[in-house]
Amino acid sequence: MSNAAAEHAPNPASADGIAARARGLTKAYGSGETTVLALDSVDVDIARGRFTAVMGPSGSGKSTLMHCLAGLDNVSAGQVWLGDTEITGLRERELTRLRRDRIGFMFQSFNLIPTLNAAENITLPMDIAGKKPDEKWLDQVIDTLGLRDRLKHRPSQLSGGQQQRVACARALASRPELIFADEPTGNLDSRAGLEVLGFLREAVDQLGQTVVMVTHDPGAAAHSDLVLFLGDGRIVDEMERPTAEAVLERMRLFAGGDPQTPGFDVVRGRSDGSGPPPGAIPTTGNPSPEEP
Numbered sequence: 001m002s003n004a005a006a007e008h009a010p011n012p013a014s015a016d017g018i019a020a021r022a023r024g025l026t027k028a029y030g031s032g033e034t035t036v037l038a039l040d041s042v043d044v045d046i047a048r049g050r051f052t053a054v055m056g057p058s059g060s061g062k063s064t065l066m067h068c069l070a071g072l073d074n075v076s077a078g079q080v081w082l083g084d085t086e087i088t089g090l091r092e093r094e095l096t097r098l099r100r101d102r103i104g105f106m107f108q109s110f111n112l113i114p115t116l117n118a119a120e121n122i123t124l125p126m127d128i129a130g131k132k133p134d135e136k137w138l139d140q141v142i143d144t145l146g147l148r149d150r151l152k153h154r155p156s157q158l159s160g161g162q163q164q165r166v167a168c169a170r171a172l173a174s175r176p177e178l179i180f181a182d183e184p185t186g187n188l189d190s191r192a193g194l195e196v197l198g199f200l201r202e203a204v205d206q207l208g209q210t211v212v213m214v215t216h217d218p219g220a221a222a223h224s225d226l227v228l229f230l231g232d233g234r235i236v237d238e239m240e241r242p243t244a245e246a247v248l249e250r251m252r253l254f255a256g257g258d259p260q261t262p263g264f265d266v267v268r269g270r271s272d273g274s275g276p277p278p279g280a281i282p283t284t285g286n287p288s289p290e291e292p
């Protein structure tokens, strides 16, 4: 395992405009012969006020990267900062507070509480923290997400897209420094997926939020400002102002046209005319103004 934070740039914290940062981030699962190196000495900066997508074949380390940046998983070596705070080395209680107060999460499976209505779900993390929401901000979030007339509905009374909008509002409610979204459109049909991506885009452009999204879908990644490509636990490439076509082409190159490559199915489904994988986001509506 090549690593040692000392090999990398010294204390990079406090750089303005950086929401999160990792240096020499290494994560190994298991030990001995069964060790899996999920992240191999990753250096990454997540820019504040931008929408960053993380792509790569299955098993390339996307979720592990997100979990380590968000303090959901401990690291094997290296350092991670959220803003000025080095989170590697924090105790579990401090990490819990940091996640609750400074990070918003969205998951593929929405993770709403079925017995609470939309309004209660949105403010639940703040209620648990004993914090009063900033009502003006909350109103803005609810209106931006078009949830005003759904606030009294329970999750079972909402469509998948509406449920993910509630999850998005919950992630935004405390005005976090960073929102992590793990395959937020994975359980949605393409129309609802496009809607949620549009809201994440608005959260960045109009509300000044910072979003990091893990996705398999080039159409979803095209809504971001920057795509980071992971391969075998390393960042192997990045793309500014992505388009779905350019991302797809890059993924195809990584897969090397080899159907045995994990994740190739996703790429092939969009490149050989056999149609998109289920839930894939159409390339129409791509907000990127420029071809790369």
Ligand SMILES: Nc1ncnc2c1ncn2[C@@H]1O[C@H](COP(=O)(O)OP(=O)(O)OP(=O)(O)O)[C@@H](O)[C@H]1O
Pocket (backbone or CB within 6 Å): 029, 030, 036, 037, 038, 056, 057, 058, 059, 060, 061, 062, 063, 064, 065
């Ligand atoms: N808890 C764990 N125990 C053992 N190995 C793990 C664990 N979690 C992840 N891994 C391994 O680490 C590697 C990276 O996994 P990770 O889930 O980060 O990949 P991913 O890019 O998110 O994959 P996918 O697109 O399939 O979700 C894989 O080889 C995976 O098998």
